[in-house]
Amino acid sequence: DGGITQSPKYLFRKEGQNVTLSCEQNLNHDAMYWYRQDPGQGLRLIYYSQIVNDFQKGDIAEGYSVSREKKESFPLTVTSAQKNPTAFYLCASREVSSYGYTFGSGTRLTVV
């Protein structure tokens, strides 16, 4: 089955450590996105990529970094510079010719 895989589902890290969240898709979609979901704030865009080796900042990119070395993979690194990293992170992808998004099941990151 085609889809988006985010792993792990739950992740715990100590404050001050960088952590990388995985997002893999086998849909052959060109565009990929990272959103952060917080209670009462909806989903906010962190980074997006429309093509391999290219990505752009979203609305809340500070403290995050991404890479897009392969079409199917778009990992997100939450750095120690991110002041409030505890959140639910959603990855999505989209075929360039379509407006519809496919979402992953998310990773809940807790920083203690």
Next chain:
Amino acid sequence: AQSVSQHNHHVILSEAASLELGCNYSYGGTVNLFWYVQYPGQHLQLLLKYFSGDPLVKGIKGFEAEFIKSKFSFNLRKPSVQWSDTAEYFCAVQRGGGGNKLTFGTGTQLKVEL
């Protein structure tokens, strides 16, 4: 900056009651409009979408939404809710260019009581 407003943050209804969730956006150009639902512990799912044409769109599970261009609104409706509709609902707006990004509203938590 483009924004999406959902005025109802928490809604509690009894089964069989009618539902209307408000969504307003601030962008004046051509937009695509979406409603997504997130059931407890599940993926974000698309309920319905509007690109063009008939401003009244039908979605899954008996939901519908009406696009009113003059009011920049895209309200979600359901004539009779069920307990299984308990979920969080997100309105989202997309415009062309810039990666076709989706901008989401803050969400409405709906609880349907038996």
